[in-house]
Amino acid sequence: MIDGINEPPAPVLDVSVVVPVYGCRNCLEDLVDRVGRVLQAASRSYEIVLVDDNSPDQSWTRINELSDRHEAVRGLRLSRNFGQHAAITAGLAHSRGETVVVMDCDLQDVPEEIPTLLAAMTGDVEVVLGQRVDRQDSWAKRTGSMLFYRALGWLTDTRYDHTTANFGAYSRKVVDALNGMDESDRFLPLLVRWTGFNTAKVPVSHGLRTEGKSGYSLGKLLQMAGRIALSFSDKPLRLVMTAALMIALMAAAIAVFSVYRYSSGDIRVAGFTSIIASIWLVGSIVMACIGVLGLYLGKVHGEVKRRPRYLVWQDTWK
Secondary structure, eight states: OBOOSOOSOOOOEEEEEEEEESSOGGGHHHHHHHHHHHHHHTTOOEEEEEEEOOOTTOHHHHHHHHHHHOTTEEEEEESSOOOHHHHHHHHHHHOOEEEEEEOOSSSOBOGGGHHHHHHTOOTTOOEEEEEESSOOSOHHHHHHHHHHHHHHHHHHTOOOOTTOOSOEEEEHHHHHHHHTOOOSSOOHHHHHHHHOOOEEEEEEOBOOOOSSOOSOOHHHHHHHHHHHHHHHOSHHHHHHHHHHHHHHHHHHHHHHHHHHHHHTTSOOSTTHHHHHHHIIIIIHHHHHHHHHHHHHHHHHHHHHTOOOSOBEEEETTO
16 A cells, blocks of 8 residues: 555544554553553543554564554554654554654653643643653763754754654644655654644653664764755755855965965976866865755655655554
8 A cells, every 4th residue: 555645534533642663562562551541541532553664573463463452553564664754654644633642662752651741732732742851771872862963953053952852742733734744854853843833842751771772873863864954954055155165265275375386486387376276176166066966966856756755565454
């Protein structure tokens, strides 16, 4: 099934919980039980949408078992690994709740904090983000996350709070806006920020990771920051222009120095000064500009193909 478009209207629920699943097969039963308990205690009708991003640990088998045992559980299986944010996009497109909670599958996003998020959605607040005030991650993971958000903020001229991530509650108005965004490169926090809807932050507890390990190394995080910057910002182009100007100034200084050497008799080869100045000035600027323009052209090429953002292979709801 090729997906990326909302399905026909279905019965509206109070809350949908969207969970991208990758590498946490043994956490899923505990996750479903805990989410169910807290939402039943809050007297909320709900569904749990588990999106298997082609996890290598046979997560789909466990999702099928949970779907058979729990009417509220719906499983989606993507045809290949499209990435965490594409999996979240699939879950949002298939969600039926008036409010949608997005959380990770590894139980570091604590299910018992869901009522805290929902309680903060009052008045004109459309988005509530969980602030991990006491992160239960290693020093390396916390440092990598902080560097990622700082690099992303610098590349996109936006301030980011590294204590927040995807864990949050989003109104149906926000989810519909996100579903209407067709770009293939997905990064939930930036897309939500772009909508401009009122956002609140609430402190939440952060759990220990009991299974698997994060797929985001520092190198991958910084690489992702660069990819997101190319998709959401023109700052790399402006940086190239700045760098080109600096190189031009350097080339001018070298040219002046070459003229000085020529006038003092150190250079006796005719045309040396003009050749050096031309090579430094024109070559460096052109190569830098072509490189960055090529990156943006590649992004445009990817967008104009209009391929689906994900493919749903199997769906336990049908």
